[in-house]
Amino acid sequence: DYLDRMAATKSADLDLRLDLAQGYLHLATIFGRKLGVGDSLGNNAKAADVARKALAIIDPLVREHPGDVRVSRTLVSIQGQLGAALSSIGQYDEAFASLKKAAEGSDRIVTDHRDATSLQDAGLAWAVYGKMLSEKGGYIAFNAQAPLISLHKAADYLEAALRIDPGNTQTTLRLAEAYEAMGRIDAMPNPVKGIQDFSTALDLLARLPESERETVDVQQIRARNLALVGWGQGQLGMLKESLANLDQARPILDSQAAADPENVGAQYRRVDLYRTLGIVHGYAKHASESLRYFEEAIAISDRIVTRDTANLTYRVVRAELQGRAANLLIDAGRQEAARPYAEASVAFFKRLGDSPNATPGQLIEAVRAVAEARLPALRDYPAALRFALRADREAQGKNPAALGYLAEAYALNNDYPKAVEAAKRGLFLIPPAKTGEAPSKLRLWLQDELLAQYQAKLAKGQ
Numbered sequence: 128d129y130l131d132r133m134a135a136t137k138s139a140d141l142d143l144r145l146d147l148a149q150g151y152l153h154l155a156t157i158f159g160r161k162l163g164v165g166d167s168l169g170n171n172a173k174a175a176d177v178a179r180k181a182l183a184i185i186d187p188l189v190r191e192h193p194g195d196v197r198v199s200r201t202l203v204s205i206q207g208q209l210g211a212a213l214s215s216i217g218q219y220d221e222a223f224a225s226l227k228k229a230a231e232g233s234d235r236i237v238t239d240h241r242d243a244t245s246l247q248d249a250g251l252a253w254a255v256y257g258k259m260l261s262e263k264g265g266y267i268a269f270n271a272q273a274p275l276i277s278l279h280k281a282a283d284y285l286e287a288a289l290r291i292d293p294g295n296t297q298t299t300l301r302l303a304e305a306y307e308a309m310g311r312i313d314a315m316p317n318p319v320k321g322i323q324d325f326s327t328a329l330d331l332l333a334r335l336p337e338s339e340r341e342t343v344d345v346q347q348i349r350a351r352n353l354a355l356v357g358w359g360q361g362q363l364g365m366l367k368e369s370l371a372n373l374d375q376a377r378p379i380l381d382s383q384a385a386a387d388p389e390n391v392g393a394q395y396r397r398v399d400l401y402r403t404l405g406i407v408h409g410y411a412k413h414a415s416e417s418l419r420y421f422e423e424a425i426a427i428s429d430r431i432v433t434r435d436t437a438n439l440t441y442r443v444v445r446a447e448l449q450g451r452a453a454n455l456l457i458d459a460g461r462q463e464a465a466r467p468y469a470e471a472s473v474a475f476f477k478r479l480g481d482s483p484n485a486t487p488g489q490l491i492e493a494v495r496a497v498a499e500a501r502l503p504a505l506r507d508y509p510a511a512l513r514f515a516l517r518a519d520r521e522a523q524g525k526n527p528a529a530l531g532y533l534a535e536a537y538a539l540n541n542d543y544p545k546a547v548e549a550a551k552r553g554l555f556l557i558p559p560a561k562t563g564e565a566p567s568k569l570r571l572w573l574q575d576e577l578l579a580q581y582q583a584k585l586a587k588g589q
Contacts, residue, residue, distance in 0.1 A: 130154065134184065144184055145197060151181035152205050159212040169391025169435035171215040178209035196240055200248060203232040207255055214259045216437040217484065226256040230277065237284070243292040250284035251301050253277045258308040263486050271312045278312075281305045296339050303328040303348055310355060316527070316557055318359040318567050325352045325359070343383060347396070350379035354400050361407040363565045369407050376400055391434050395441065398424045398431070402448060410568075414455055421452040425468075443489055446475040450496050457501035465501070472496050473505045480514040487529050490518035494532040498539055512536040519549075527553035527569060534577050543584045550578040 130150050138144060159174025182205050188198045210226030213219075233249035257277030285302040289295065306328040314321020329352050332345055339345055357372035380400050384393040405420035428445035435441060450472035456465035473496050479485055480493030498511035515536040518529040530553030537546035554573045560566040566574075 130180075134180065141188065141192060141195075144188055145201060148181045148184040148188070148201055148205065151177050151184065152201065152208055155181060155205075155208050155212065159208065159215065166387075166390050166392040168389060169431065169438070171212045171435055172437040174212040175209060175216065175218075178205055178212055181205045182209060196236060196245075199232065199236050200245075203229045203236065203248065203252055206232065207252055211255060211259060214263070215435075215440065217439045219263055219484070223256075223260060226252075226259055230256045243288045243295065243298070246284050246288035246291070247295070247298045247301060250281045250288060250298070250305065252281075253284065254281035254301060254305045254308060257281060258304075261308065261312050263488075275309060275312055278305050278309045282309075296335060296345075299331055299335060300344060300348060303331040303352070306331070307348070307352055307355065310352075314355070314359050314362075318362040319561075319564055322356055322359040325355045328352045329356075346379050347383060347393075350376040350400075351396065354380075354403055357407065358403050361403070361410055362568045364410075364568070365565070366407060366411045370404075370411070373400065373404050373407065377404070391431055394427055394431055398427050398441075398444060398448075401427070402444065405448075405451065409451075409455075414459065418452060418455040418459075421448050421455065424448050425452060442475065443479065443492065446472045446479075446496070447492050450476075450500070454499070454501045462502070469500055469502050469505055473500055473507075477507070477510060480510065480517075485514075485517070485521075487518045487522040487526055490514045490521065491526075491529055491532050494518065494536055498532075498536060508536070508539040512540050524552065525556065527556040527573060529553075530556070531569070531573050531577055534573075534581065538577075538581055538584070543581050546581040547578065547585060550581060554578060 130147060133143070133147050133150075155174045155177040158168055158170045158177060185198065185202050185205055188195075189202055192198050206225045206229035210222045210224075210229060213222035213225065230249075230252040233245075233252040237245045237249050254277070257274040257280075260277065261271045261274035282302060282305045285298055285305060288298045289302065292298065306324045310321040310324030310328070313324055329349060332340065332349050332352075335345060340349075353372045353376040357369040357376070360366075360369035360372065377400060380393070380396050384390070384397050387393050401420040401424035405417045405424065408414075408417040408420065425445060425448045428441060428448065432438075432441050432445060449468040453465040453469035453472060456462070456468070476493040476496035479489055480497070485493070493514040494511045497505070497507040497514070500506050511532075515529070515533040518526070519533050522529045524530070530549045534546045534549035534553065537543070537549060550573055554570065557567065557570045557573070560570070
């Protein structure tokens, strides 16, 4: 209210108008997400509205004071904040345009002011742009070259900033997060490479002074990367090591969420971790533990989606978790307990699968929901094929998971020649394991479960 009243006065004072724009920026950050760490009150629609108010204040200042670095830096921060909020609510075209403007604006500032602050700001701008590009729709893009280019550029800027100011904790954190974002992309085709990126992030954090290592931000980033290492180990079948790392991350994220109940970002980090724990316990055949983590994640998600109603990612992940929990309950003979989860999940993904803006990752989950539902009445094999064809088309034939689910959908519709062809195309995209390395679960799934099965069907004339 105070900011709105001040904006209505139409002051000509540069410092006052700059403070006003920065005030709106801080408010947008609180509603939406703090760039980098991701904490928020969970209202990204409101964050976008407030960031637009900040932009309306700063745009005239840029024209009136083109050489003022304070104005330029504030503009870059506002554009980044607006882009992050818009991406979270699914307005991707405008989001990425705003994020790109922020990153390119930071380049111009570095050209004129190559100091540690400018380099750190540029690193953050390019890191957020790359991270948001790679996470479109809530799932990491496979072999995402454009995001990786942005993230490597971010790392170069941040490393340059550290050479000027080696003891800067914030620069170190931003660099660790850039490696984390790279790892999320690298891990899709190659979990070993992803683990290397996450380990680099953990090494950066370990070099900080002990007093810094105990701060909330450092502990949070450490926990995230431990969880990601655990996920990668789970994909490689290293289940004991995976669960050990996940169990290291869990008390950190649990305690941070308990200490700040209104922080939706902190709550969602628990959802992400519990989803991973549920999946890895499933790999280890620990059905009861897997179900427990999925149901806890669903309970947290139920609270989150009522807070950030415009955030599609939260609803997508909840629907995926509902489907996983339903299948475990059915396997345990608890069909009636499973039905509400299953019906909610399938209904959501059918709507999402037919929506014009669905991303490849979302379409893959839609295929899983309608093709693999344990309740026969909920299965819809023609819809599964429709969604899988769209996923492959949207991924431009470059996502092996999309091709695996396309193979499955063809097979469910009794088209085994096309199922074999899709599985082969998917397998071609995944590099074979190096000597001494275990193949990833994705490669084993395509090779041993899908391709071998469908080739056998063809050999039998089915």
